[in-house]
Amino acid sequence: MRIQDGIVTIVSFLRQPRKRDLIREAYKLRDKIGLEIGGPTTFFALRGGFPVYLFAERVDNVNYGTETFFGNYKEGLTYEYYPGKMGKQFIAEATDLDVIANNSYDFILSSHSLEHTANPIKALMEWIKKIKLGGKLILVLPDKRNTFDHRREYTSFAHLLDDFDKNTTEHDSTHFEEIISTFDEEAAKVQIKEYKRLIKDNYINRCAHHHVFSQEVVGDVLKYVGFTVESQFEIEPFHLVTIAS
Numbered sequence: 001m002r003i004q005d006g007i008v009t010i011v012s013f014l015r016q017p018r019k020r021d022l023i024r025e026a027y028k029l030r031d032k033i034g035l036e037i038g039g040p041t042t043f044f045a046l047r048g049g050f051p052v053y054l055f056a057e058r059v060d061n062v063n064y065g066t067e068t069f070f071g072n073y074k075e076g077l078t079y080e081y082y083p084g085k086m087g088k089q090f091i092a093e094a095t096d097l098d099v100i101a102n103n104s105y106d107f108i109l110s111s112h113s114l115e116h117t118a119n120p121i122k123a124l125m126e127w128i129k130k131i132k133l134g135g136k137l138i139l140v141l142p143d144k145r146n147t148f149d150h151r152r153e154y155t156s157f158a159h160l161l162d163d164f165d166k167n168t169t170e171h172d173s174t175h176f177e178e179i180i181s182t183f184d185e186e187a188a189k190v191q192i193k194e195y196k197r198l199i200k201d202n203y204i205n206r207c208a209h210h211h212v213f214s215q216e217v218v219g220d221v222l223k224y225v226g227f228t229v230e231s232q233f234e235i236e237p238f239h240l241v242t243i244a245s
Helices: 003-015 017-027 120-130 157-165 176-181 192-200 215-225
Strands: 033-037 058-063 076-082 085-091 105-111 131-142 229-235 239-244
Touching: 017 229, 033 120, 058 076, 105 120, 120 131, 120 157, 120 215, 131 215, 157 215, 176 192, 215 229, 215 239
Parallel strands: 033 058, 033 105, 058 085, 105 131
Antiparallel strands: 076 085, 131 239, 229 239
């Protein structure tokens, strides 16, 4: 850790009481090795809500492709998540992590990624296999009340279970009509015409939010998969944070 970054974090801890619990949780992962699904993300960075990049020994990454809407990725020791800190980059679907050994990580990070997955339960069942006994999941999802999903209904646990039972794939377009009909250009900061273009090729772009999560449903899904929810937070402006083991 760079000295100046440590100072920034201490000042943030002292001046922003709402961040203290999450900084404490991030500090518990010091000297640990983690895997991030998607990313990198500012929420896990120095001035983010959960500055785990600062403390972790190493963070590896998995992304669904080499050239994506969110950035370009190359396999190998190429994942720079923090200045001077490199992790391994894997290319794989979040629902199929066979390229990664089971029980190999102390924690898994996911920020604003699971909602882009058509089959969240299948994804989480993959993730839990990669975590060592006693390891952690830090899951961040959008709070629909302050995003362009605010006009949509929350997804039910029964619906997520149905997607799992049907083995729904990333080619699924079930929710696209709902997404477009409730779309808020101002909240999304993108025109509906452009968004329609993006989700038309969603398998390539992965811009659709297939599901809209409440904290209650997050808890139900994690319990079903085998996680135990330790704590949940609502962090402004639009983060629903769950820490599970």
